[in-house]
Amino acid sequence: MKRSSGCIGAAARPKAGDLWEEHDLVFATQRGRPMERSEDYKVWKSILKRAGVRDARLHDARHTAGTLLVEQGVHIRVVQEILGHARVTTTERYTHVAGAMMRDASERMGSALWGDT
Template sequence: MAKKPDGRSSIYFGNDGSWHGWVTLGIKPDGFLDRRHRMAATEAEVTRKVRELENTRESGQVTKPGRAPTVAEWMTEYLDVICERLVISGKMAPRTLTDYRSKTRHWIIPLLGRHRLNRLAPEHLDTAYTTMLEKNLSTSTVLKAHRKIQAAERLKAGERWEDHDLVFATRHGGPIERTEDWKVWKTILKQAGVRDVRVHDARHTAATPLIEQGVNIRVVQEVLGHTRVTTTERYAHVSTPHHARCRRAPGLGALGKS
């Protein structure tokens, strides 16, 4: 696979059968590198497009940065340019790159490739990893895929990356704040147009409709993950005939005691 770096620019023939070019035009307002991508059927054509971008940069007529690359675009550059250079320099084993390409081609791009890198959210990753586990992939394979995505994000962040050797981190590598789930929960409530409640209140909200619909309280206990069914009972704020029936279910007579 041919690659012809030109300063900060890269021209290479991709696995998709097309020629690709990347040019660094500066720094975006958010601190990330402003990398522009060009693609063409021939090397001569993509070279021309790269030269046009470079001339624009040198003349100081760079337009406002466009959309961030997709995960597929960025992973392609990461593998075809950066990792290839590491292999050539002896800093990465060829078999490692082969493994990277395999996991990227079979899992990362199909499940996450369409998302813009700057809009890749935790829920996107959660969905992708759940799918991988449902396909009987091992936990270690899923973790390796996560590490590859994180490695690409590290390069994208450049000098803003904070290396704490975390498995799950912010897009700049730092630790996720303990209040992050609380912030996400508040955002969900606002978007759903419901009243402001605690995260813990959602467990009560889940138990109540289940019992009102006649679900056996032992099943509700399993759903909520309670060790004791008496704990589950305290979560159900209902006084309907359904609740009474659950309390009188076989084997649950003790629940009817005050």
Template sequence: MLKQAGVRDVRVHDARHTAATLLIEQGVNIRVVQEVLGHMRVATTERYAHVSTPLMRDAGKRLASALWGES
């Protein structure tokens, strides 16, 4: 049925990981993401959210700016 509808076969659980990652990428605080996902501990939420390459680049640029005044 999924194939006929053109929908990828993924687990519902995978959607939670995607939601966590997308929320973090949009700048939503990790504590808010924790509440959205219903996790008791933020450590659980941190395991769900995957850091994207653009966020890593941004972190590197910010660190360089803080250390050497580069943008």
């Protein structure tokens, strides 16, 4: 993943000074190096604990992000790009339909069939 202006590396770079190693990463260590594979897991668990929420897999956050985007009306193809899926069918499996969305669909169908009541 390529670095962006809002990335962790951009904030850490000035502090690291001459110790900084440029690898063009979005998420990097305090010295610009790639993070260890388990580092995101450790950070995730720490965030959950500090926030006082139930334990969950980091992967669950991807499902939540996809579902929240769909619930906000973001087109499924845009969600596909954000999640980095090659196929939209994968994105559809990642997202979940909430009760509010089902009620909205039912109300729209009722309106289409019988008009506003």
